[in-house]
Structures are given as structure tokens and as C-alpha cells.
Amino acid sequence: MRRNTGCQPLDHQLSRRSFLAGSALAGTVAGAGQAIPALAGEQIEQKHKQVLQVFLQGGVSQLESWDPKPGTKYGGPFGAIPTSVPGVHISELLPETARQMHHLSIVRSVNIKINDHGQGRMFMEKGRRAGDYPYVGSVAAKYLGPEDSQLPKFITISTRGLRDQSAAFLGARYSQLKLSGAKAPDNLTLPKGIDNSAEQRRQQLRLAMNDRFASGRRKAEIEAYNASFEQAQRMVKRRDVFVAEPSATDLERYGRHEFAKNCVLARTLLEEGVTCVKVSHHGYDTHAENFNFHLEQLGEFDRPFATLLNDLANRGMLEHTLVMVYSEFGRTPKINVRYGRDHWGTAWSVALGGCGIVPGAVVGKTNAEGTAVADREVDAGHLFHTYFSALGLDTAADHDVPGRSIPIGDPAADPIKELLA
Amino acid sequence: MNSSPFLPVAAILLGSISTLFADSPSPATAQKPLHLRIDRLSGVANSDSPTTGQRCNDAEFLRRIYLDLVGVIPSVEEARAFLEDASPTRRQNLVDRLLADPRHTWHLVDTFDVMLNERRTGNYVTNAEWRNWLHKQFEQNTPLDQIVRTILSADGTDEATRPAAKFLLVRKLDSDLVTRDLGRILLGRDMQCAQCHDHPIVVDYLQRHYFGLSAFVSRSYVFNDKKKKRNIIAEKAEGKTTFASVFTNEKGETGPRILDLPPITEPETEKEPYQVKPSKTAGGVPKYSRRRQLSDAITDPANVAFRQNFANRLWAMMLGRGLVEPLDMHHSENPPTNPKLLDLLADELHHNGYNIRLMIREIALSEVYQRSSKLPENVPMDSLQPMAIAELEPLTPEQLAWSTLEAVGMSATQHTKASEQAKKNKSNAATELRKLLGSQAGVLVKTFAPKSPTAGFDATAEQALFLMNAATSQNWLSPRTGTLVDRLEKTKDVSAMAEELFLSMFSRFPTDEEIRWVAEAIENHPQERLNAIQELVWATMTSAEFRLNH
Numbered sequence: 023m024r025r026n027t028g029c030q031p032l033d034h035q036l037s038r039r040s041f042l043a044g045s046a047l048a049g050t051v052a053g054a055g056q057a058i059p060a061l062a063g064e065q066i067e068q069k070h071k072q073v074l075q076v077f078l079q080g081g082v083s084q085l086e087s088w089d090p091k092p093g094t095k096y097g098g099p100f101g102a103i104p105t106s107v108p109g110v111h112i113s114e115l116l117p118e119t120a121r122q123m124h125h126l127s128i129v130r131s132v133n134i135k136i137n138d139h140g141q142g143r144m145f146m147e148k149g150r151r152a153g154d155y156p157y158v159g160s161v162a163a164k165y166l167g168p169e170d171s172q173l174p175k176f177i178t179i180s181t182r183g184l185r186d187q188s189a190a191f192l193g194a195r196y197s198q199l200k201l202s203g204a205k206a207p208d209n210l211t212l213p214k215g216i217d218n219s220a221e222q223r224r225q226q227l228r229l230a231m232n233d234r235f236a237s238g239r240r241k242a243e244i245e246a247y248n249a250s251f252e253q254a255q256r257m258v259k260r261r262d263v264f265v266a267e268p269s270a271t272d273l274e275r276y277g278r279h280e281f282a283k284n285c286v287l288a289r290t291l292l293e294e295g296v297t298c299v300k301v302s303h304h305g306y307d308t309h310a311e312n313f314n315f316h317l318e319q320l321g322e323f324d325r326p327f328a329t330l331l332n333d334l335a336n337r338g339m340l341e342h343t344l345v346m347v348y349s350e351f352g353r354t355p356k357i358n359v360r361y362g363r364d365h366w367g368t369a370w371s372v373a374l375g376g377c378g379i380v381p382g383a384v385v386g387k388t389n390a391e392g393t394a395v396a397d398r399e400v401d402a403g404h405l406f407h408t409y410f411s412a413l414g415l416d417t418a419a420d421h422d423v424p425g426r427s428i429p430i431g432d433p434a435a436d437p438i439k440e441l442l443a
Numbered sequence: 444m445n446s447s448p449f450l451p452v453a454a455i456l457l458g459s460i461s462t463l464f465a466d467s468p469s470p471a472t473a474q475k476p477l478h479l480r481i482d483r484l485s486g487v488a489n490s491d492s493p494t495t496g497q498r499c500n501d502a503e504f505l506r507r508i509y510l511d512l513v514g515v516i517p518s519v520e521e522a523r524a525f526l527e528d529a530s531p532t533r534r535q536n537l538v539d540r541l542l543a544d545p546r547h548t549w550h551l552v553d554t555f556d557v558m559l560n561e562r563r564t565g566n567y568v569t570n571a572e573w574r575n576w577l578h579k580q581f582e583q584n585t586p587l588d589q590i591v592r593t594i595l596s597a598d599g600t601d602e603a604t605r606p607a608a609k610f611l612l613v614r615k616l617d618s619d620l621v622t623r624d625l626g627r628i629l630l631g632r633d634m635q636c637a638q639c640h641d642h643p644i645v646v647d648y649l650q651r652h653y654f655g656l657s658a659f660v661s662r663s664y665v666f667n668d669k670k671k672k673r674n675i676i677a678e679k680a681e682g683k684t685t686f687a688s689v690f691t692n693e694k695g696e697t698g699p700r701i702l703d704l705p706p707i708t709e710p711e712t713e714k715e716p717y718q719v720k721p722s723k724t725a726g727g728v729p730k731y732s733r734r735r736q737l738s739d740a741i742t743d744p745a746n747v748a749f750r751q752n753f754a755n756r757l758w759a760m761m762l763g764r765g766l767v768e769p770l771d772m773h774h775s776e777n778p779p780t781n782p783k784l785l786d787l788l789a790d791e792l793h794h795n796g797y798n799i800r801l802m803i804r805e806i807a808l809s810e811v812y813q814r815s816s817k818l819p820e821n822v823p824m825d826s827l828q829p830m831a832i833a834e835l836e837p838l839t840p841e842q843l844a845w846s847t848l849e850a851v852g853m854s855a856t857q858h859t860k861a862s863e864q865a866k867k868n869k870s871n872a873a874t875e876l877r878k879l880l881g882s883q884a885g886v887l888v889k890t891f892a893p894k895s896p897t898a899g900f901d902a903t904a905e906q907a908l909f910l911m912n913a914a915t916s917q918n919w920l921s922p923r924t925g926t927l928v929d930r931l932e933k934t935k936d937v938s939a940m941a942e943e944l945f946l947s948m949f950s951r952f953p954t955d956e957e958i959r960w961v962a963e964a965i966e967n968h969p970q971e972r973l974n975a976i977q978e979l980v981w982a983t984m985t986s987a988e989f990r991l992n993h
Contacts, residue, residue: 433643
């Protein structure tokens with residue numbers, strides 16, 4: 023996690039690039055043994071790879087979303103509708119998303135063999151069944167983001183506090199900044215009695231102290247500490263990003279409820295260059311009244327999500343932004359006595375699209391009644407490899423952590439090759 | 444002076460001297476104090492050579508030894524007293540004084556609490572109960588191996604040892620979590636990759652090692668005793684530990700065993716294997732308990748990994764860096780930077796009866812501990828010997844919390860009250876001060892606690908924002924009676940003011956240049972003198988010199 027303090031920004035791009043698999047440029051660099059042209063470096067800097075995670079917390083029903091089975095034993099009351107991809111049908115609860123389907127692909131054969139919220143969530147985030155590993159967002163922040171970004175590199179927007187340690191051994195610089203809805207984080211305004219000039223003076227005094235102390239000493243820790251203040255000062259300057267009200271047009275297009283506003287904020291943060299933005303939508307743990315709840319929840323989800331996806335596509339951002347829609351697991355085909363569906367890690371779906379992902383594909387399938395995976399079974403380990411392969415990271419390489427050899431992806435799994443563009 | 448049950452350090456140290464030589468194969472060499480033997484092996488004892496760095500000056504030693512032994516920087520009075528002490532044995536005297544200080548016991552509680560439970564909270568035994576139990580152990584200087592044995596064998600039914608069961612209870616007896624942490628924290632080996640297959644890179648970490656450890660605990664579970672309204676650890680009499688590699692389809696079965704030591708010999712299963720059969724109303728108590736074998740097996744002298752791990756952890760606690768780094772990655776391809784030194788420390792820990800205070804004392808007296816963090820001039824980095832330069836180590840959240848409250852004068856504002864309460868409660872002022880300022884320290888600890896036990900220096904923007912803008916941190920700069928800002932405001936002479944500021948924050952006198960720097964900051968300030976003082980206090984409080992143990 024410590025920067026090599028001796029090297030120039032271009033070196034960072036190069037070292038980051040050495041992680042990039044299958045990149046023509048990387049090959050050229052290795053072959054020619056010389057620095058890449060500055061122009062190419064700038065282009066990478068401008069359009070660095072980004073991630074949008076949309077987490078449907080509680081476990082969305084695959085049967086009411088990506089893998090509908092109308093008219094079957096466990097199919098439930100809702101129908102399936104055609105999408106913008108010929109031959110691909112999804113639940114009628116997602117009409118707006120269906121119109122954007124050409125930006126997405128579906129994996130219908132996920133079996134994580136876990137039916138516990140916490141464990142399922144960890145597996146989906148870490149790509150490992152157990153242990154102290156970083157989340158998708160922290161891995162992205164570490165290897166995809168520019169070193170000097172204005173805002174934190176991994177920001178999550180959620181209205182529920184879930185305890186989690188996203189960065190593990192990568193260190194807090196890559197851990198998530200949690201926003202509870204479209205609100206600014208704590209301590210972004212200067213205290214009473216301290217105006218901008220007083221702030222400048224005290225920071226200069228601090229730096230003067232540090233310069234004297236650093237003289238004749240090793241620099242890494244001192245610079246890491248200084249960097250935390252630099253990042254803090256940048257965040258104070260960009261407070262506007264967090265508190266800006268959505269425009270009237272956006273409210274019209276996305277909706278006025280909380281999740282809609284969070285989606286607008288997510289778009290803003292991605293435009294501001296945040297490497298990974300995660301938006302959570304809560305309330306899918308439908309042990310009772312599964313159908314009413316999905317009607318309501320997906321009704322809220324559909325328009326803002328589809329609008330966000332469409333905006334990213336229209337603004338050219340989807341080319342370098344991976345989008346993933348996921349839960350901690352799916353829901354049982356069997357409908358219980360309270361018209362609910364229970365936890366089900368055995369045969370469910372996730373949707374993904376954007377950067378490096380083949381659009382409009384459907385991978386794997388469940389059997390006729392949706393009770394088991396019938397073809398191309400994958401788990402969260404395969405998905406993790408797939409996300410980062412799509413983003414150009416060599417998931418077989420080790421994490422950049424001194425003293426430890428930890429492969430980025432679980433060596434026991436591999437990417438879903440059919441999905442990689 | 445008061446009725447503190449704390450033993451004088453001489454008694455603690457002398458009590459262990461008799462055991463010091465007990466098993467020693469060669470008394471002739473063992474008679475040299477440990478710190479001299481450390482010096483011989485560390486290679487930096489001879490301070491004449493530029494490649495061995497420089498000996499730290501008294502002020503550097505003062506701040507470092509306070510942070511490492513009592514977990515807080517010295518007060519201005521303590522700093523002055525030491526810096527004006529001309530005795531040739533002043534460093535050793537200070538070490539012995541601090542080892543007998545009640546704050547040292549609390550510092551050990553903080554250190555081992557975080558080391559063992561890694562800031563987990565809740566789950567059946569409260570943190571206060573657990574920490575008070577640890578406090579009792581360190582107050583009595585209970586041998587470390589005995590502490591570990593109690594932690595691993597307590598099942599929560601005996602009130603006296605119930606708090607010790609927190610190690611297992613806080614992890615809910617989750618077999619994978621407990622197995623991984625037994626390996627990491629007690630054996631210095633993070634074998635999590637060996638859970639699903641032999642470790643792909645570390646050839647020493649095998650799946651059977653992981654499951655050998657797992658077999659000790661996998662039959663145990665948390666039982667909710669509704670009658671007594673408490674959770675205890677119960678155990679089943681059956682359950683095999685099997686494993687299969689996700690790579691090779693290799694399958695295995697193992698009984699309980701520690702790494703490559705022989706498996707524990709188990710008795711024939713009796714017809715009735717239970718003392719108490721597991722049921723809805725009773726937690727299982729088997730006649731033969733696998734979990735009960737764990738505490739002896741792990742602390743058995745044959746298990747060298749145990750003493751190497753704690754020798755390395757004590758070394759890291761003092762030097763800021765283990766002889767093996769990361770602390771939980773002991774394996775053949777990541778050898779100690781100084782294998783002989785680690786062997787010496789590990790064997791000594793065993794021979795002296797796991798007396799932590801004695802180990803800490805000897806490490807503190809060694810020359811390698813007393814290196815300066817300054818690089819010698821005109822000597823290239825790569826020609827320096829290992830450990831010739833002291834590490835710059837971020838203060839732990841607890842050290843940072845108590846040092847900040849000390850430096851800005853929050854502690855001073857509570858001294859009178861703490862002494863009064865100490866009399867009333869028959870405790871000591873240090874303990875009462877902890878109670879009085881506990882919630883303020885807690886805010887700091889929470890803000891600065893790393894998000895993961897395996898992360899390095901976690902300097903985050905959120906922490907900087909807390910120091911810059913939070914109401915709590917700004918409150919420390921208010922000119923209330925007794926705070927540092929108040930004292931500085933009442934000091935007319937600018938060099939006396941600079942001296943008070945530097946002694947409070949950095950436990951050293953300012954240089955002439957620094958006195959001028961303070962004078963300029965005061966004179967050139969566009970507003971009131973108070974604002975200038977507050978800015979100076981803030982800048983020193985947030986400086987790297989304050990944030991790092993150096």
C-alpha cells in the first residue's frame with residue numbers, strides 16, 4: 023500500500039499496466055523495453071476503468087427478475103417480456119430495464135452453496151468463501167484508480183449500516199467511503215472560527231513541522247500521513263459533489279424517491295472519476311409476500327437503474343465502466359405458506375455489462391422449474407475473475423502487498439470466458 | 444502509598460530469576476543478562492561504526508520508552524525530570540520505574556486485547572469483563588503461556604475464568620474463524636489459503652495443518668443456557684474432520700494435531716461417550732474432549748512455533764517491526780531477518796517461564812532498541828546493518844488517544860478528580876483517569892482503528908477530517924483552565940512558551956530555530972494571540988513527529 027516515493031506518475035501508470043492482461047500496449051512496452059508515449063498515458067488517465075455496483079440487498083428473486091419461468095410450478099404470477107435483445111426475456115417487473123438489455127448480459131447459473139446473508143455477501147464481494155480479502159470495490163480502487171484522485175476511490179451509497187471491512191490487507195486508503203444516502207460525509211466543513219486563511223496557516227505550520235522532522239529520516243510513513251491530509255483537503259473543496267440536489271430534469275427522469283436520488287449521485291460520482299461506486303437498494307428479503315414486495319421494490323428499482331444505464335451509455339462511459347447487478351443470493355423456487363420465497367444460493371442470476379463484457383449474452387441456465395442449475399454452473403469466485411478480467415486486470419497475479427503472496431482471484435476458479443469481449 | 448495490589452517490579456523480576464536458569468543447558472553463557480546477548484547477535488551494539496546507526500538521544504529514548512511501556516507520552520513534568528536527570532543509569536532506572544507503573548499494566552491490556560480479539564465486540568462476554576480479567580493477569584504477571592491455556596480451556600461455566608472464554612465466544616466458535624486465528628495469532632501462521640487446498644505459494648502451509656488445528660475445535664459450539672441466562676461452550680463427542688482439495692480431488696482425514704507434531708493420541712470411544720448428553724436444555728460435555736487438548740498441545744515445549752510467535756510479537760511491540768514480517772507469515776521462504784536472535788528470544792521466553800515483563804525489560808535495555816530513527820549522514824542506506832535505524836511506527840489508536848489527551852492537557856484537567864477517586868475507590872490515579880477520559884479516548888480509538896487487522900499504516904482522509912474539523916478535536920484547543928492552550932496563553936515569554944509546547948507535544952526541548960519559528964508564528968499572526976497559539980497546538984498535534992513513534 024505504500025507508494026514508491028521515488029518514481030514519477032508515468033511510472034505508476036506503467037507499473038499498473040504491468041497488471042493489465044492482454045493489453046496490446048503492455049505487450050509493446052515489454053517487447054520494446056521503453057516508456058509508452060505520453061499521449062497514451064494521458065488517454066488512460068482520462069478514461070480509467072470504473073465500476074458501478076448495484077447491490078439488491080436481501081436477495082432479489084431470480085424468478086421475478088432475470089430468469090422468469092411463467093406458467094411453471096414455481097413461476098409465480100408474473101409474466102416474462104421480450105427485451106431489446108431478440109430472444110432474451112426477463113420479468114415483466116422490469117420493463118425499462120428490458121429496453122436497455124442490449125447493454126447487459128445475464129448469468130443464470132450461479133450456485134454459491136450459501137444461504138446465509140453475511141456469508142453470501144462476503145463471497146459475492148471477495149470472490150472467496152472465507153477469509154480476510156478485499157472487496158471488488160477496494161481491489162478496483164487499488165489497481166484501476168489514478169493515485170491522485172480528488173475524491174475517495176471507492177464510495178458506497180446505502181441507507182443501512184452494514185458492518186464491513188472492505189479493504190482488508192490493502193489498507194484503508196482503498197476502503198470504502200460510506201455515504202448514507204445523498205448526504206455529505208462527516209467533518210467536511212471547517213469548524214467555527216476557522217476561516218480559509220486560518221486553515222491555510224495551520225496546514226502550513228503542520229507541513230513546516232513535518233519537513234523538519236522528515237529531514238534525515240525515512241519518508242514513507244511521513245508521506246502517507248501527509249497524503250491523508252491532502253485527500254481530506256480535496257474532499258473539503260469538493261463538498262458540493264455530495265450535497266448537490268438533482269436537477270429538475272433528472273428528478274423527472276430518475277424519480278423522486280431515495281434510490282432514484284442515489285442513482286443520480288452515483289452517476290455524478292462516476293463522472294467525477296470515482297473508481298468504484300456502489301449503490302444499494304434494500305428490502306429484497308421477502309420471506310413473506312414475495313410477489314407484492316417484488317412488485318414494489320422492482321417497481322422502484324427499474325426506472326432509475328435503466329435511466330442510469332442509458333445515461334452511462336449515452337455519455338460514452340459504459341465503454342470503460344463495468345456494471346454489475348447482484349445480491350447475496352437468490353430466492354427459493356418453492357413458495358412458502360406466507361407467499362414468500364426463502365434464501366437460495368443454489369440456482370440464481372446476476373446481470374452485468376459495460377466495460378469488457380459481451381453485450382446481450384445469456385450464460386448458463388436453470389432447469390425447467392428453476393430448482394437447479396442445468397448448464398454452466400459458476401460461483402462468486404468465477405464472477406470475481408470475470409469482473410476483473412473484463413477490467414483488464416490479471417487475476418492470477420499476486421496482490422501488491424509486501425511480504426505476502428496472495429493471488430487476486432481465487433486460484434481454484436477462473437473467468438467466464440464467454441462473457442469477455 | 445495506596446493499597447494497590449500491584450507488585451513492585453523487583454519482586455516480579457526476582458521471582459522469575461530463579462526460573463531463568465532452571466532448564467538452561469549451559470549456565471556459563473546464560474549468566475550474561477539477556478540484553479547483552481541480544482546486543483551480541485543484533486550486530487548494532489558497537490555504536491562507533493557508521494553502518495550501525497546512532498544511539499538515540501535521551502529525548503528520543505524518553506518518548507519511545509513511554510509509548511512502548513506505558514502507552515502514552517510523558518507529561519511535561521515527567522519529561523523535564525528525566526531530561527534533567529544526570530544519573531548514568533537513568534535509562535535503566537526509567538525502564539524499571541515504568542514497568543512498575545499501573546499504566547504499564549493497562550498498556551499490556553490494550554496490546555493483548557487488540558492482538559487476541561482484534562477489536563471484535565459483543566457476543567456473550569463484555570469487553571469490560573474480558574479486559575478486567577486480562578488486567579488481573581498482567582497485574583499478577585501471570586506467565587503468558589498460562590494466560591493462553593486459560594483462554595483456550597475456559598468454557599464459560601466457571602465465573603472466575605468465564606471472561607477468558609471470550610477468545611472463542613467472540614468468534615462464536617466458528618470453526619474456520621477460530622482455526623485461522625489460532626494459526627495466525629498463536630502460531631504466527633496465516634493458513635487461510637490452506638483451507639480449500641494446500642497453499643498455492645507457501646509450500647509449508649498444508650491443508651492437513653489447517654484441519655489438524657480445526658479438529659480441536661470443530662466439535663465445539665456455543666450453547667445458550669436459558670436457565671442461567673448465559674452462553675457457554677459445549678462440545679459433541681463425535682464428528683470427523685475431513686478435507687478435500689479443490690484442485691486435486693485429494694481427500695484427507697485428520698485428528699487434532701499441531702502442525703507437523705504427532706497427532707494427539709485419542710482414547711477408544713466409550714459406549715457412552717458423554718458426561719452430559721447434548722440436548723435442548725443442556726450443552727454437551729463429552730468424557731473425552733478434543734478442545735481440552737488444545738491448550739496443552741499449543742503451549743507444549745515441543746511446539747516451537749508458539750514461543751517463536753510470541754517472541755516475535757514482543758519484539759515487534761517494542762521495535763515496531765517483527766524479526767518475521769508480516770507477524771503471521773512464519774514459513775521457510777520468509778525466514779526471520781535474524782534467525783539466531785529469534786531463537787534466542789524464543790528460548791529465553793520459554794526458559795524464563797513466559798515472563799513478559801522480563802522480556803520487555805531486556806529488550807528495552809538492548810542497544811538495538813536504543814537506535815535513533817535518524818539516518819547517519821553520508822552513509823548510503825544499503826550499507827546500513829539491519830535494525831541500525833529505528834522504525835517510524837504509527838502510534839496505535841490507543842497510544843494516539845491517550846497521548847493526544849495528555850499532550851493537549853485534557854488529562855491534566857482531570858488529575859485532581861482522578862486522585863480523589865483513587866482514594867475513594869482504593870485504586871490508582873491512572874486507572875481512574877482512564878475511566879474519566881474513557882469516552883473521549885474511545886472516539887479517537889474508533890476513528891483511528893484500522894479497518895482490518897492485517898492492514899498496514901491506515902492513514903485515511905476521514906481521520907484527517909476528524910482532526911481538522913470535528914467538534915471533539917476543536918474542543919481540545921479551547922483555553923479552559925489547565926489545557927495546553929490555556930497554559931501557553933498565560934506564558935508571556937516566547938521561548939518559555941516554545942519550551943512548554945515542545946515538551947508537551949514531543950517530550951523534547953525546542954531548538955533555537957524552532958523557538959524563532961514559534962515567535963514568528965505569534966508575531967506575524969493577523970488576529971489575536973490566542974488564535975496563533977491554537978494554530979500552533981493544532982499543527983504540532985497533527986504533525987508526523989507526534990503521529991509516529993520514532
